[in-house]
Amino acid sequence: MPQDVKDITIIGAGPTGLFGAFYAGMRGASCRLIDNLDQVGGQLTALYPEKYIFDVAGFPKILAKELVKGMAEQALQWKAPVHLGQKVIGLQRASENGKPLFTVMTEGDEYPSRSVLIAGGIGAFTPRKLPLKDVDRWYGRGLHDRILDPSVFAGKRVLLVGGGDSAFDWAVNLQGVAHRILMIHRRDGFRAHAATVKQVQELSAAGKMELRTFWELKEIHGDDRIEGVTIVNNKTKEHERVPVDCVVPQLGFISALGAIAEWGLEIEQGEIKVSQTMATNIPGIFAAGDIITYPGKLKLIATGASEAAIAVNHAVHFINPAAKIEPGHSSNMAIFGQSED
Numbered sequence: 001m002p003q004d005v006k007d008i009t010i011i012g013a014g015p016t017g018l019f020g021a022f023y024a025g026m027r028g029a030s031c032r033l034i035d036n037l038d039q040v041g042g043q044l045t046a047l048y049p050e051k052y053i054f055d056v057a058g059f060p061k062i063l064a065k066e067l068v069k070g071m072a073e074q075a076l077q078w079k080a081p082v083h084l085g086q087k088v089i090g091l092q093r094a095s096e097n098g099k100p101l102f103t104v105m106t107e108g109d110e111y112p113s114r115s116v117l118i119a120g121g122i123g124a125f126t127p128r129k130l131p132l133k134d135v136d137r138w139y140g141r142g143l144h145d146r147i148l149d150p151s152v153f154a155g156k157r158v159l160l161v162g163g164g165d166s167a168f169d170w171a172v173n174l175q176g177v178a179h180r181i182l183m184i185h186r187r188d189g190f191r192a193h194a195a196t197v198k199q200v201q202e203l204s205a206a207g208k209m210e211l212r213t214f215w216e217l218k219e220i221h222g223d224d225r226i227e228g229v230t231i232v233n234n235k236t237k238e239h240e241r242v243p244v245d246c247v248v249p250q251l252g253f254i255s256a257l258g259a260i261a262e263w264g265l266e267i268e269q270g271e272i273k274v275s276q277t278m279a280t281n282i283p284g285i286f287a288a289g290d291i292i293t294y295p296g297k298l299k300l301i302a303t304g305a306s307e308a309a310i311a312v313n314h315a316v317h318f319i320n321p322a323a324k325i326e327p328g329h330s331s332n333m334a335i336f337g338q339s340e341d
């Protein structure tokens with residue numbers, strides 16, 4: 001079945017894409033969302049569903065997965081189709097009645113659209129793997145580079161590898177869940193939030209976990225499942241075999257714009273340049289969220305939502321110049337059952 005032409009095709013169903021879908025519906029524009037992950041929510045779902053977020057307007061404290069639940073409910077109230085598990089790999093440009101017509105292509109389908117909103121975040125991302133030979137054989141056998149459900153580590157001896165926010169956050173969040181936590185990092189400088197580093201150092205001093213610097217993972221041991229590791233001190237060259245059940249590398253992730261980088265968009269250091277209206281250099285293609293850059297850009301959920309609102313309102317005006325850019329106030333809108341003041 002050929003897909004119908006939508007006003008806006010949104011690439012990426014992270015928080016930015018979801019809020020874009022909400023705004024499209026509020027403006028009466030048809031839209032669809034496409035994401036290569038198998039769930040909506042972007043980084044919040046894939047990387048930190050169980051972490052609390054404190055800097056989203058209206059929520060003093062909210063679990064990432066709960067925020068996604070609310071955003072999805074808000075975004076999908078007008079039943080915009082969501083195409084999950086589909087990576088966007090191509091874009092065709094044509095025109096219809098003097099207006100651009102885009103076809104967004106995935107491996108399985110083609111989606112025609114009058115405009116495109118790229119909300120691809122950090123791109124189609126994958127966790128950075130441990131630089132060990134045969135590392136793939138340990139996935140599903142105790143090696144986890146993403147933590148979706150902390151209860152998997154209940155009562156387990158866990159080796160955390162890394163010195164960034166995720167490693168430090170999990171050292172704190174697995175307290176009381178894991179039986180034992182050893183965290184190693186190859187140097188004594190950390191890329192994590194200072195308050196969390198201090199917290200982990202205090203936990204380590206209190207014997208509630210162990211933090212070792214200048215140690216690296218050399219080898220994983222086991223038959224069917226991970227039973228232990230060999231770690232090496234990169235200063236003294238001392239080797240030590242440590243029994244562990246799980247290895248959790250938190251080495252950041254490799255993100256790639258992938259095919260999007262080939263579309264003729266202006267790109268600066270892997271990010272799409274946009275104007276104040278979130279327009280890219282290609283008329284009809286807008287971008288918002290972590291994937292964009294402009295002077296003063298902040299990579300936050302709050303800013304992504306604001307950029308999505310700006311992008312969608314300008315896309316609506318781009319498709320139909322008679323439509324106002326200014327959306328009006330939702331509190332006055334008939335679409336929500338309200339009457340105009």
Ligand SMILES: Cc1cc2nc3c(=O)[nH]c(=O)nc-3n(C[C@H](O)[C@H](O)[C@H](O)COP(=O)(O)OP(=O)(O)OC[C@H]3O[C@@H](n4cnc5c(N)ncnc54)[C@H](O)[C@@H]3O)c2cc1C
Nearest residue numbers: 012014015016035036042043088120121123124289290301
């Ligand atoms: C550990 C951690 C903690 C954080 N804590 C906070 C916090 O407390 N407060 C805060 O404001 N921010 C926080 N952030 C940052 C926040 O998560 C990001 O700013 C936000 O997720 C950006 O949203 P986005 O929708 O632009 O991108 P993303 O969340 O990255 O979503 C983009 C989506 O696009 C999809 N995609 C990309 N390329 C393609 C393609 N070619 N085809 C199909 N789909 C594609 C991806 O699969 C992804 O689902 C945190 C980030 C991390 C990693």
